[in-house]
Amino acid sequence: MEDPSSLLRKLERNNKRLKFLLKKHKQNNHLQHALILLSERASTVAELTLLYPAIHDILVQYLPSRSFYVVLQNQFTQALELSYFVDEKDGIAVPLNEKSHFSEGVTGHVFRTGNTIYLTKESMLKQTQKGSFKALGSQAEHWVGVPIYRDNIIIGVMVSQSYQVEQGYSEQQIELLEVMSLYLATAIERVKKRELLESEVKIRTRALMQSNEALNKEIEQRKKALERQQILFKISELATQFNDIDDVYQQVHHIIRSITFADNLYIALYDKHAGWLSFPYSVDEVTQYKPRPFAKGYSELVISTEQSQLIDICRANTLISEGTVERSKDYNKIQLATSWMGAPLKTANGVIGLIACQAYDHKYEFDYDDVELISFVSNQIASVLQTHLANQALKSSHQQLEHRVAEKTKALQQTNLHLQMQIEERKKIEQQLYHDAHHDPLTSLPNRSLFLTQLEKTLHKYQRHPEHHFAVLFIDLDKFKAINDQLGHQAGDQFLIWVSKAFSDCIREHDLLARLAGDEFVVLLDHLSDKQQAEDVAKRIIKVMQQPFCMKGTCVQSGASIGITYSNKRYHNIDEIIRDADAAMYYAKNAGRGRYEFYHPLLTAGTTHNKQIEHHHLSALPTHFRRTEVISMTDEPNTISLLDAFGEHPVLGSTNFDTLKKFTAEKAEQLEIELQLIQQVINIGNAQSQNLLFSCSLTILDNHAFSPLCRLLKSAKQPLCLLFGEVELRHASSQQLENLQTLADKGVFIGLNDFAKDRCDLAMLTQFDFKYLLLSSTFSKRVLQQQSYDLQLQGILAVTKLKNTQVIAKGPAILNFRGLLENHGIELFFGKQHTIGHEPALSSRQLSSASQETLSF
Incomplete structure (x- = not known):
């Protein structure tokens, strides 16, 4: 029998080795996750000013880097210049006061040596006394500098520092910084190329527009010339006829x-x-x-x-x-x-x-x-x-007139020929512009706009001729993210091109294949006699997707999940068709992938009545809320938050209730759920002493819902602001507007959500006393890009100031973005999001009791 002490030592060694392997696995997992996030940010951000904050957000998750900056070498002046800077103490002023700040300090020392340097406050003072570099700015307790290389040439330095003694940097954290620096140069180049491409597209578009304007002016001049030429023809007839x-x-x-x-x-x-x-x-x-x-x-x-x-x-x-x-x-x-x-x-x-x-x-x-x-x-x-x-000069005058007419006719013919060539060239340009606007640039397939247009025509044709059936196949590629992760985004693009060609071989010539977005494709099959024809196409697509995709010696197995909707008299608009096809696709994906499913009203229902209610009634779905805090640029404490409700749908997963309501036909059920959500928001505000914003639909302002709403609002101990969408408010009924005014008159906070998404209607701001105004993220981005939108923003701020309305901007919650908007007069922004756990819903008895109450504040 083995000695217990020997066995104990053996177990301790195994335990120590397991801890080491677990620590190593955790570090590798952190590195992989950070690199994936960096690749995603480099593929999505539109400019460098947004890339660096995104990298900073990634690093904050794994190491103390609230003080972080990036310095790159100017290829013309060879000087080290600041690209991004966030510091708890120095702010932005210190690095900009001295031209040689970085070259003389410890940052320049890292750049010259090309090695990673980790210094504590004591070791930095010793190096400073030796003359290795100068001590500049506030002294950090812990300082890490990592060189940035591109093609084995150092181009800059990435620095993270901590002012807390207990917050040092481990070897794993330093290794994470070094790995991030290896991929930073590539990410910067990708973003720069994207910026250059967008700039070139804008320049070419502007040149084309100027060319069209000049062509239009020339056409007008040609028209006048033609009109005068016609007059000349008529006058020439006077002499002969x-x-x-x-x-x-x-x-x-x-x-x-x-x-x-x-x-x-x-x-x-x-x-x-x-x-x-x-x-x-x-x-x-x-x-x-x-x-x-x-x-x-x-x-x-x-x-x-x-x-x-x-x-x-x-x-x-x-x-x-x-x-x-x-x-x-x-x-x-x-x-x-x-x-x-x-x-x-x-x-x-x-x-x-x-x-x-x-x-x-x-x-x-x-x-x-x-x-x-x-x-x-x-x-x-x-x-x-x-x-x-004068008959005596008849012949000579006639000859002179004919000669002049001949010359002008010749000139007109040449002019007409030149004009015709220009018109043909313009037609070609217009055809190319139309093609680019209605086709996917990667696969050259029709895009969403062209597909929806053709689907609407097909639906109208079916409504006139019910014997002409059609089907829509909604296709989602399986494991597409794995291809991007293993082979890279370039391989992912090649895979999409290969898929588009393979799908085209599976359909008829007059059928329509389109790419909606990402890895989503859709097929419109027309002139069908039965559902079997749609099934045959789906089977061919699934079969062709069973073939592995290989590139650079690596093969990846993908697949396709397909949802099918077949023509039906209950369809009145194309949104219903797309919705049902999408639902059927999600069912096919959740049922095992690599298969197809036809849509049926009971497709997502269970075998029992209770399961059917569970799948089709929003009230049975587990709910949670996502809180978005409002941040003030004036450093005032946060007292406002926005709550968004989400439901855990068995097919769609975690989805906001605005989307889930599309799958619920009963308006009464939607109203019941919305009142439940308002009650939950009130409970959260009362429990946490928070001023909350919550987006509602105009349905709660109908007469039969208004009394229960007032009853719920009466129980609120903390201020609650009900937000209503600008687009929906434009089409509100007179009764809904009257009830909205009643809420405002009784002191209930109301707000306008997603304002100026498609147009800036200042008259709407004066119609009610809105407490809050939430600018759409689309408008916020345009304010930073076009001067005309800044003028619209100034008009909004002028009106809201008179109405004592607080303006909140939507957009990425990063310092650079907020700083830019602050220069335009915006002080409130949305910050990070937090998830709040499941909340109890109102019972039917509580709702019934609430419906008997009237407005009484």
Whole structure:
């Protein structure tokens, strides 16, 4: 029998070895998790200012790094420059006061040596006294500096420091910093390339828009040229198709009427030797024109100046006062024109007359565009009129006109050819833009927008022709994350391309395959006669996904979980079809993956009545709340939090109740659950002495729900603010708006949620006395990118200041982001989230009792 003491020592050695292996496994797990988080952040953040805080958040989980900064070498000046800095004591001022701060301090020492250095306060003082580096800034109790390498060349230093004596750094924590630094340079390059790509896309888009504007202007100019060319064609016809001079006058009137107001028009001819004006053609509702000696009228002014004239009442009085124009003795008996214009008929031999148009009683006011047009016409028809008046010059005038028409026709043809080429080029650009907007850039498959458009057309067709059945296959790839983790994101992209080609081979030519997002695909099958055809396609897809995907010598087995919805008369919109297909897909995935399931109303129900209620009634789902704290940039203590309710659905998992309500058709059940949630929020606020914000639907403002709501609010000991969505509030009924105003009048806090997501409606802010206004994360991001949205924000802040409304911004809760928004006038932000455990719900008896109460505060 073995000695007990020997056995005890053996067990102690085994226990010591197991502890060592457990510690090593835990360290490896921390390293792997940190690297996965770093890769995800590098793939999702849009700019470097967001990458460094994300890395900082990862490190805080594993080591004391509340004081953390990153220094990179400027490739042009070779100086060490600060890229990110967070410090408990020094803040941001110390590193920026001295240009050589980092090169002379311990950070520069790490950069020069290229080695990881861990110093305590005592060892740092000793190194400083030896002259290894200068002591700059507040002295930390523990300091760790890790060099950052790219292609075996050091490019910067990553530093973490602690001001607490008891918070030192272990070897495992230092190893974590070293591993993070190895991947930091690659992450920085990925984010920089993404920024450069987005910038290039914006520049090309702006250039394309400018090109389109220039093209539109040129098209307008071409249209004007074409219109004038048409006038030239009509005028050229006067010389060849009409022998009678009276017909020529009528055609001239017709041409001028097509370009301007010409109800009152006359043509006058000037005999320079006789000094007379004759009026061979006139159409006027007031004046009868007869030959007269050359005098000082409007017509004589045009002929003597050889220029077109535009005369209104004001200019007429001026010309009379100057003596340029003289009235006849009986002009008081004549109704005078309120607007008049005339253009000279110029030929090679001089001015032979004029064309004039006029309007009475301000019926029309001529402008300089009209004058330009009539001048253009008069210059063209003068030679034609002279040709008909002088038969001797008929042949020469005709030849000159034909020559001019031929030249202009040739020029027009060339212009038309050039314009046609530009139009064709623009069509190609528009087609390319349409294709890019409706197709996935990676797989070139139709995207969500194009798929939903085609699905809506198919649904409308089925509603008109019920015999034309269709089916939708919602496909989710199994183990896609494992491919990204094992082979990298580039391999993941290649896998998606391979999948898209494989799926295309499984369907018919007229069927539609689209990529919705990530690893989600969808197929629209049209012209089906039975469900078996949809099953056949699903089987082919599952079979092809059984093939392993190999790259760089590594093979990964994936699969596909498919949910199928078949055409049904109960479908009235495409959202219902997508919802049911998605539910069927989740059922297939939870049932073992690599399979397909048809949607059925009882698909998620159990075998008993109780299980059916459990799966289909939200009241039976385990619930919990997620708390998001509101942070003030003025360092005031936090007293406000936002609560979001989540339910543990047997198929969908942990999902917020706004999503779960989509799977519940009973409106009464939704209202019951919402009142239960409000009661739970009140209980949390009373127990924890917190001012809470909670998002509600307008259903609780209906008359049959308003009394129970008031009863619940009466039990609140802490202030509770009910948030209502901006989009839903736009479509509220008059009764709902009246009940909302009643809540505000009785002192209940109300708020506006997700404001300015698609438009900024300042009028809505003045309609009620909102206690809080939650800006949408989309609007907050646009404020930082476009100046026009900053102007909208200033308008919001001005109105909310007058209404004493507090504005809270949604977005990533990081210092850089909040600092940028603070410069625009925002002081409140959402911080980190915390999960609150399951809360008891109201019973049906409590709800019934509450429904008997009325509003009484």
